Structure formats: structure tokens, C-alpha cells
Amino acid sequence: MITDVLAEAREKMSKAVDVAKDDFSTVRTGRANPQLFQRILVDYYGSPTPLAQLASLQNPEARTLIVTPxxxxxLKEIERAIVNTPNLGATPTNDGNIIRITMPELTQDRRKEFVKIVRGKGEDAKVAVRNIRRRAKDDLEALKGEVGDDEVARAEKELEGVTKTFIDAIDDALKKKEAELLEV
Incomplete structure (x- = not known):
């Protein structure tokens, strides 16, 4: 029972770290990255459809991306969705067959703004991990009548160690993303 609680907590915390890393990848750096456009939803015949399902994304140059529907x-709906995406700052040009997106150079102020956004996403991920820890701790407390207090205390210590490991993983990903954002 205790092992089930700990295994479930580990799995959920791992997913929270993966979501955080995925969120970090959506914040743009100085380069045009196709992953920035993965979450853009295009109104395709009345239903919101991810851009990756409607077009191929190619990155021929550092700050240029080509979208081939x-x-x-x-084409027009894809272009409209890209223009309406906040925090992207991209300027798409449509030649009738493809959309060429040129990412502007980031200013130092804009880079600092993106670092704040990433830190906020990192803090949200840490809160998610802590909430998972709290739920697992509640589950362990509920087991106190069925198993010994020593076993529950040992499991809680292990849970704290697991939580620290995953929070450290989020911090590492956050540091890498901050360094990537501040790199000129």
C-alpha cells in the first residue's frame, strides 16, 4: 500500500516535470524553433486544430521558419492564428503557397520579460509537485491504522526525498532555459 502511494506520487511528479519542460519550450529564445508553434490552434472548418496537424514546419535559418500547409x-486561417498568438512577436508573410515567419531580434528588456514568464511557469510546476506531495502525505496518514507508524514515517521521509529530486529537476530545467533566454 505504501509503495503504491509512493509510486503514484513519483509518476505524477514526473509528469509535472515533463509538463514544465514542455511549457518552457513554448517561450521563445532568439532562434525560430518549430516547437514554439506546436500549441497554436488554428480555426480549421470550425474546430480548433493544432498547427502541427495542418502544416509542416521547417527551420531553414536561425530566425526564419517556413510553414507549408x-x-x-x-493558409489564411494559419496566418491569422500566428498573428493573433501573444508573446510571439512574429511577422508572417504569405506568398500563396507557404508562410514565411521571421522572428525579430530580442531586446534585453524582452529577454528579461521572458525570464519572468519562465520563472512563473517554473513556480507553477513546483506548486504542482508540492500539491502531489501533500495528497500523497494525506494518503499515507490515512494508512496509519493499517500499518505501523514507523513505516509511515519512513515513507514520508522517502516522499520528501522524491519531492526534492523533482523540484531540483524543475530548477535545473529553469536554469537552462534562463541561460538560453539571456544568451545573446
Whole structure:
């Protein structure tokens, strides 16, 4: 029972770290990265569809991205979705077949703003991990009548160690992203 609680907590914390890393990848750096556009939803025949399902994304140069739609009739909607995406600052140009996106150079103030956004996402991820720890600790407390107090105390110590490991993983990912953002 205790091992089940700890295994479930580990699995959920691992997923929280993966979500945090995925969130970090959506914050842009000085380079055009196709991953920045993965979460853009395009209104395709009335339903919001991820851009990656409607077009191929190529990165020929550091600050340029080419979007080639599979269906040419979706070209205008894709362009509109890119323009309406906040925090991107991209300027798409449409030539009738493809959309060429040029990412502007980041200013130092904009880089600092992105670092604040990433830190906020990192803090949200840490809160998620701590909430998972709290739920697991409550589950362990509920087991006190069925198993010994020493076993529960040992499991709580192990849970604290696991929590620290995953929070450290979030901090490491956060430091890497901050360094990437501040790199000129």
C-alpha cells in the first residue's frame, strides 16, 4: 500500500516535470524553433486544430521558419492564428503557397520579460509537485491504522526525498532555459 502511494506520487511528479519542460519550450529564445508553434490552434472548418496537424514546419535559418500547409485553403486561417498568438512577436508573410515567419531580434528588456514568464511557469510546476506531495502525505496518514507508524514515517521521509529530486529537476530545467533566454 505504501509503495503504491509512493509510486503514484513519483509518476505524477514526473509528469509535472515533463509538463514544465514542455511549457518552457513554448517561450521563445532568439532562434525560430518549430516547437514554439506546436500549441497554436488554428480555426480549421470550425474546430480548433493544432498547427502541427495542418502544416509542416521547417527551420531553414536561425530566425526564419517556413510553414507549408497540407491544405492550401487553410493558409489564411494559419496566418491569422500566428498573428493573433501573444508573446510571439512574429511577422508572417504569405506568398500563396507557404508562410514565411521571421522572428525579430530580442531586446534585453524582452529577454528579461521572458525570464519572468519562465520563472512563473517554473513556480507553477513546483506548486504542482508540492500539491502531489501533500495528497500523497494525506494518503499515507490515512494508512496509519493499517500499518505501523514507523513505516509511515519512513515513507514520508522517502516522499520528501522524491519531492526534492523533482523540484531540483524543475530548477535545473529553469536554469537552462534562463541561460538560453539571456544568451545573446
Amino acid at each position: 497540407y491544405d492550401k485553403s487553410a
